[in-house]
Amino acid sequence: xxxxxxxxxxxxxxxxxxxxxxxxxxxxxxxxxxxxxxxxxxxxxxxxxxxxxxxxxxxxxxxxxxxxxxxxxxxxxxxxxxxxxxxxxxxxxxxxxxxxxxxxxxxxxxxxxxxxxxxxxxxxxxxxxxxxxxxxxxxxxxxxxxxxxxxxxxxxxxxxx
Numbered sequence: 001x002x003x004x005x006x007x008x009x010x011x012x013x014x015x016x017x018x019x020x021x022x023x024x025x026x027x028x029x030x031x032x033x034x035x036x037x038x039x040x041x042x043x044x045x046x047x048x049x050x051x052x053x054x055x056x057x058x059x060x061x062x063x064x065x066x067x068x069x070x071x072x073x074x075x076x077x078x079x080x081x082x083x084x085x086x087x088x089x090x091x092x093x094x095x096x097x098x099x100x101x102x103x104x105x106x107x108x109x110x111x112x113x114x115x116x117x118x119x120x121x122x123x124x125x126x127x128x129x130x131x132x133x134x135x136x137x138x139x140x141x142x143x144x145x146x147x148x149x150x151x152x153x154x155x156x157x158x159x160x161x
Contacts, residue, residue: 031153038151039076042118042158045147048079050117052158055137056130057096059088070122072156083116104140108161118147118160 042052054070073082086093099110111119121138138157142148145159 034152035072035156036076038149038156038158039073039080041149042120043077043079045149046080046117046160049081050079051081051115052083053096053111053116053119054082054084055100055119055121056133057093057100058084059090059093060085061088073120082120104137108144112161116161118158121157121159123155123157 052073054073058070070084073080073084083092083096086096099107099114102110119137119141121134121141123134141159141161144161147158147160149158151157
């Protein structure tokens with residue numbers, strides 16, 4: 001009996017019990033496919049090693065509940081460089097925060113000077129928290145965007161600058 005008990009406990013430990021992630025498998029798969037298609041479309045459009053600025057700016061690890069959605073670019077891309085993740089309060093994170101708070105024209109000037117080809121606007125989690133900032137940024141980006149790529153669920157938007 002003891003061997004059987006150890007076997008059952010070991011099996012449950014290895015396989016795991018149903019959880020929120022496994023219960024939401026269909027939704028997670030849809031998000032994965034959505035993000036993959038979005039990143040592939042950007043990657044097929046831009047030259048290799050293009051830099052993309054992720055907006056809004058949060059350091060790593062980000063705020064609770066985000067599920068690290070902003071790293072989907074790294075997950076699906078082989079050839080693009082993203083501004084996120086950067087450890088909180090490090091030089092690159094502080095620069096990103098400072099630049100993202102500039103007036104729009106100065107923001108664009110600074111990120112272009114730093115070699116960025118576009119801005120990825122993340123609306124999945126942050127939009128409700130920062131609706132005014134994100135809406136204002138998108139309004140301005142729509143005016144200057146050379147190419148706009150929108151994810152199928154319209155929660156991720158890329159603007160070439």
